[in-house]
Amino acid sequence: MTQSGERGPAPSAEPVLEVRDLVKHYPITRGILFQRSYGAVQAVDGVSFDLRPGETLGVVGESGSGKSTLAKMLIGLEGPTSGSIKVHGKDITELDRRGAKRMRRDIQMIFQDPYTSLNPRMTVGDIICEPFEIHGDVLPSSERRGRAQELLEVVGLNPEHINRYPHQFSGGQRQRIGIARALALRPSILVCDEPVSALDVSIQAQVINLLIKLQKEFGLAYVFIAHDLSVVRHISDRVSVMYLGRFVESGTDTEIYDHASHPYSQALLSAVPNPTPVGRESRQRILLSGDVPSPADPPSGCRFRTRCWKAEEICSTDDPELTVRPGSDHPSACHFAEGPLEVGGPR
Amino acid sequence: MSEQLAQVSTSTRPRGLWDDAWDELKGRPIFWISSVLILLFILMAAFPTLFTRVDPHVADLSRSMEEPSAEHWFGLDRQGRDVFARTIHGARASIIVGLAATLVTTLIGGLLGILAAYLGGWADTLISRLGEILLGLPFVLGAIIILTTFAGAQSGAGPALVITLVVGTLTLLSWPLVARIARSAAYSVKHADYVQAARALGAGPFRIMFRHLLPNVMAPVIVYGSLMVATFISAEATLSFLGVGLRPPVVSWGVAISEAGDYIRQAFFLTAFPTAFLCVTVLAFVMLGDAIRDALDPKLR
Known part of the structure; x- marks a missing residue:
């Protein structure tokens, strides 16, 4: 569970992905002929991060927090309202069509649902060869089938199953096919949008371990x-x-999991089931009241204040920035950021 | 060793949806029965003299409405013409109208439907509303207006022009139905993850429309199209009956059925034979459509 610290990349390496102040607002319109916009759903609202070669950035959050919108913007399926996404130093929001197509070789995506992410009317071979057909100059057509079979082998499937259809595979195997397709163009970045949440728990670990193996092998x-x-x-x-729509806390896995300083992170972590009976009683859960506010009309100041037990006057007037707070070693967007997780706070 | 290699290479030779569909079709008796029937009717339409040497226009009024006999298998019609010869010769006009109208309707409707679903926005609104306006027009009324305007009884339009106009009218008034089916089928997969995945790989609009949306649209459109052949052949009969479609001396099943309909109690066989031919043709197309649809869906194999 905790060996991830040793897998870290060389910290000096140039980032492969730089995201700055990324914003996506979907306008809410009314009217058919004469559309008027009256507000916007703030799906993603000012997200920044760097990603170095071989590194993994985990993004967690509940439904509706903007995770999937972020993923779609990263792979260029949605254009951001503002902000920049730089892949190998090139801003993908400013590329022309040709450049955008070229960029797709560097950044690919693994989808959440393996049952809908593969075209049911295409053979596995056609699915994995599609990237080569779209980017025709990558590989001559005579070598494509062979490469597809290599890719099947890389993701742990039988290369002889190349002529089968997706419905002949299980969920975990389908997800492996999706991974093979994403790897075909040898990208340096993979965006994984909940890649295992649709799978059985027993299969999740296999797919995660495959992703870790591929990361080591290809430096993804x-x-x-x-x-x-x-x-x-x-x-x-x-x-x-x-x-x-915002990052409220960022840090290494130990910093977040053992020393969460933002109340929302603390509440999230307190909801993780504890498998060991010892000490289970002494642990207390933080139960948040209410629902996530509508992203079309987020609260003033700190967006979490409506559900936060620490909220005071300042929270509704001043928007806390994502910076390193006193008493903590990693950035957190809370006026009252605390050190180590102290679950069982005033409730 | 070489045997093994050969085995591996056959098992991994490139395959796609169409190869597999063809392999599947080859093993289905329904496919062969319907294909043979359709070929037979097409042969009948192209070379009617292969099946009968009797001239369909020779009339012997003294033998009006004679029952079927060894000499005249299907009997004689009201004007004393050989019904067998007229049914064989009638295949041409009926099959041309049925097939051509279905083909054009399916192509235009399918293409517009996919475009509407893929482009969305204004294009979708334009195509869908235009279709609804055409569908709002009563079919027979619309056809009468178009056909009397362009090929009225006095205009002296030749059979070829009339057939073209009938096909054009049927197409114009029917494409919205196909477009609607195609649009909804394409729309249901437009936002599917596999289409998103193709876009993320850099696929252009043509690849997405023809590689990903089209196969999904094919199944319902083929089924509808095979039924449409029947509808169009009988619609042609309706228009002939109303005097705005094909008209004598052109021979067609529709013309024959509408002529004989008045005497169904005196001479049942006059209606029965052309109708039987029409039904078998329609059945053959429906069976073929069904077999193709099943073959195109990997899950039904």
């Missing part, structure tokens, strides 16, 4: 999005906690 950098905290800890070097 991962943006690993999930809501399962233990899975994220297992694979991530650094973790960012997302709430209502």
